[in-house]
Amino acid sequence: MFNALRKPFKRLSLAALPLLALGAQVPAAQAQGWQPTRPVEFIAPANPGGGWDTLVRTSSMVIQSEKLAPQNFAAINIPGGGGAVAWAQIARDAKNDHKLFATSPPIILVPLAGTSRFSHKDFTPVARLNTDYSIVLVRKDSPYETINDLFEAMKTNPSLSVGGGSAAGSMDHIAIAGAAAEAGLEARGVNYIAFSGGGEAMISLMGNHVEAVITGAGEASGQLQGGELRALAVSSPERLGSTLADVPTFKEQGLDYTFEIWRGVMGPKDMSPEARDYYEDLFARMVKTDAWKQASEQLGWIDAFQTGEEFGVFLDGQLDQFSTILGDLGLLRR
Structure with missing residues (x-):
């Protein structure tokens, strides 16, 4: 598979x-x-x-x-x-x-x-x-420093969840499943939690109900400026400018993966x-x-x-x- x-x-x-x-x-x-x-x-x-x-x-x-x-x-x-x-x-x-x-x-x-x-x-x-582009976010106190840290933890513990603001089988789910497959995980086994929108997914992340959230990079800009969240990876071919210039791409971290929204x-x-x-x-x-x-x-x-x-x-x-x-x-x- x-x-x-x-x-x-x-x-x-x-x-x-x-x-x-x-x-x-x-x-x-x-x-x-x-x-x-x-x-x-x-x-x-x-x-x-x-x-x-x-x-x-x-x-x-x-x-x-x-x-x-x-x-x-x-x-x-x-x-x-x-x-x-x-x-x-x-x-x-x-x-x-x-x-x-x-x-x-x-x-x-x-x-x-x-x-x-x-x-x-x-x-x-x-x-x-x-x-x-898609971006993966964690809480500022998360133990995961890189996207590979998160994926390695998911290999060890498949129950670790990633939230998103679109339905199962939709945009956010496809994005994280694709990145996970590139990292060597079974895409079908990703524990994706669907929320009714990106805002609700962010609230769940802040409440420690999911380990990470995948969302659009644009809608994450304001959340990152608040300092309560960190970004592990963005799915663009190169780093994005403005407020996301410090966020590494999947490619920079050894995963040959991009994803456009x-x-x-x-x-x-x-x-x-x-x-x-x-x-x-x-x-x-x-x-x-x-x-x-x-x-x-x-x-x-x-x-x-x-x-x-x-x-x-x-x-x-x-x-x-x-x-x-x-x-x-x-x-x-x-």
Whole structure:
């Protein structure tokens, strides 16, 4: 099993603040064609504190500060099922042109694992925004100083748990299982504990209920600055800048392993083409602003913008890739 898993896990192209963003005046050059006529619900399908939540709130604040839209973008958290609860609600509102949600690899992985009947094909791709990486965190008083220390302990004691903010068989689980396989562990045997979001996983780590947490590097930046946690490894090809410059990569520690987390925006399945085009243009303008670039630098996000059409093709490719990976893990249920 280990040998079969090593190659698929070498590099995975993956891609996760309840406040309201205040309204802003749209520039005159954009004040034509379809525009939102009421506040836009911008949904993070998880509790506050995770990657989806950070993406939604950061985007909303930049849209406000740069006066890119004529209506409020209201950040709304709908946790549960690794995203499945929110997707079910959005799917029932298929023609709503005033609803968006943040997305990332769980939109592919959770349905494949059999825990949601809704997949990316039940929604409208609007834009892919960025790429992030996975990071492994422990408490500041943890006995593990390196990622290899943690994996060696897991070999000796398979009950040691690693928490994550996505469902079993989804993004965080795949990320830690892949790294463990590269370190010589049985990927299926990793004791992964799924939480309803990155924030809840962090709370569990601080409460000494899990040995480590795997999460997005961007959402970990603030936690590391607080000094209560330490990072053992990041899944990027090279060290990340800003607040994560001191965190070593898996590769630096002898594990030939990288892992990417893409994030983007989708809407309901029957969103009008005019609304889809409006939002695609909105996010294309947003990612070019200095405010977005500054926030991305602070969060460790890397630009990976794609139009809605390009994003849809990318998602279909992810479906093929992850079907194979979950099959290797024995987690494919579709």
